[in-house]
Amino acid sequence: MSQTSSFIPELCIVVPVLNERDNIAPLVQAVRETLGGIAWEIMFVDDDSRDGTRAEIMRVASQEPRVRMIHRVGRRGLSSAFIEGAEATFAPNIAAMDGDMQHDETLLPKMLQSIRDGAEIVIGSRYVPGGGIGDWDAKRAGMSNLATRLGQMVLKTKVADPMSGFFMLQREVFDRAMPKLSAIGFKILLDIIASLPQPPRIVELPFQFRTRVSGESKLDAGVMRDYLLLLIDKMVGHIVPVRFVLFAGVGGIGIVLHMLVLFSALKLGRMEFTTAQELATAVAILGNFVLNNKFTFGDRQLKRAKLWRGLVLFAAISAVGAVGNLSVAAFLFGPQMTSWILAGFVGAVMSLVWNYAVSSAIVWRR
Ligand code: GDD
Numbered sequence: 001m002s003q004t005s006s007f008i009p010e011l012c013i014v015v016p017v018l019n020e021r022d023n024i025a026p027l028v029q030a031v032r033e034t035l036g037g038i039a040w041e042i043m044f045v046d047d048d049s050r051d052g053t054r055a056e057i058m059r060v061a062s063q064e065p066r067v068r069m070i071h072r073v074g075r076r077g078l079s080s081a082f083i084e085g086a087e088a089t090f091a092p093n094i095a096a097m098d099g100d101m102q103h104d105e106t107l108l109p110k111m112l113q114s115i116r117d118g119a120e121i122v123i124g125s126r127y128v129p130g131g132g133i134g135d136w137d138a139k140r141a142g143m144s145n146l147a148t149r150l151g152q153m154v155l156k157t158k159v160a161d162p163m164s165g166f167f168m169l170q171r172e173v174f175d176r177a178m179p180k181l182s183a184i185g186f187k188i189l190l191d192i193i194a195s196l197p198q199p200p201r202i203v204e205l206p207f208q209f210r211t212r213v214s215g216e217s218k219l220d221a222g223v224m225r226d227y228l229l230l231l232i233d234k235m236v237g238h239i240v241p242v243r244f245v246l247f248a249g250v251g252g253i254g255i256v257l258h259m260l261v262l263f264s265a266l267k268l269g270r271m272e273f274t275t276a277q278e279l280a281t282a283v284a285i286l287g288n289f290v291l292n293n294k295f296t297f298g299d300r301q302l303k304r305a306k307l308w309r310g311l312v313l314f315a316a317i318s319a320v321g322a323v324g325n326l327s328v329a330a331f332l333f334g335p336q337m338t339s340w341i342l343a344g345f346v347g348a349v350m351s352l353v354w355n356y357a358v359s360s361a362i363v364w365r366r
């Protein structure tokens with residue numbers, strides 16, 4: 001593709017934004033200054049900001065034809081925003097950069113040079129000599145460190161800063177990763193590297209993470225939950241859906257809870273077995289419901305009136321699952337004389353699959 005006689009820029013910078021009004025103009029100005037002789041464009045991806053971000057982008061675009069925007073409604077997430085931005089450009093090279101001035105845009109020309117020199121992915125890295133995390137407190141630094149180590153486990157290649165939100169890659173590399181992307185949460189770089197069939201040629205260039213001046217961070221508990229989902233999806237997502245893994249995990253906790261309550265009711269409360277068993281079942285169902293509502297289906301959480309309706313439905317579904325479990329186990333254990341371990345296991349798996357399928361279709365339906 002010849003750059004001299006083409007309207008297609010050599011580089012597109014995809015910038016996901018959520019309530020970043022006061023950062024738009026400074027960012028475009030900084031990019032314009034630093035990218036002097038390079039053919040570039042900026043693709044803002046806005047998730048329906050409430051602070052006038054889009055009006056500001058339009059104002060800036062009226063004086064800068066290289067500014068573009070995608071407006072998404074009813075969607076959220078830094079990763080999916082980047083993916084949509086990347087798919088909307090023709091540029092052969094794509095950068096991801098935050099819209100809050102925390103990423104050092106003066107690194108962009110060096111990143112592009114590395115790509116021209118043959119790198120497939122160039123990372124703006126906080127964790128190579130010369131890089132740094134700026135003014136983060138010990139807690140955030142510690143969490144980033146832990147998250148980085150976890151992330152490195154799902155990668156087949158050595159990367160110092162797979163959690164960086166600042167990177168550049170060849171569009172061909174992005175296209176290769178595309179079919180396998182999880183697109184969950186914040187960590188798109190990790191997602192891309194883990195989705196590639198072959199480890200890419202990576203170069204890491206140091207940069208200092210800047211302090212935020214305007215607006216505020218969107219990092220919250222949901223971001224951490226999403227990160228765990230991403231890791232699970234990258235590890236076992238090709239075998240079972242990540243939600244099913246969470247659902248099964250919660251089910252496991254439910255069994256432990258059941259046994260604890262049963263034990264206490266029998267030994268400490270001196271209850272009759274049937275009563276104790278009923279109590280334990282009720283507590284386990286309630287516990288499972290609360291945990292599934294918070295984690296497994298955290299993105300579709302039920303609240304207020306819907307919460308009670310959901311609980312009743314969930315209890316009914318679990319009851320049917322339990323009956324199914326018993327009959328399958330009885331069938332296998334009965335005339336065939338199969339081992340009780342196998343019978344119990346098959347029964348449990350069957351009710352797990354039933355509970356999961358029906359709960360996600362009815363209780364936590366989209
Ligand atoms: N479109 C869209 N949708 N944009 C979002 C969303 C979203 O749901 N959430 C955040 N953003 C935008 C913000 O407006 C900002 O431009 C950028 O994404 C980064 O969000 P911050 O909330 O400022 O993130 P951070 O500074 O805590 O974390 C950043 O640095 C980490 C370390 O490099 C992010 O880049 C992380 O991905 C990165 O791991």
Ligand code: MN
Pocket residue numbers: 098100102212217
């Ligand atoms: Mn930020």
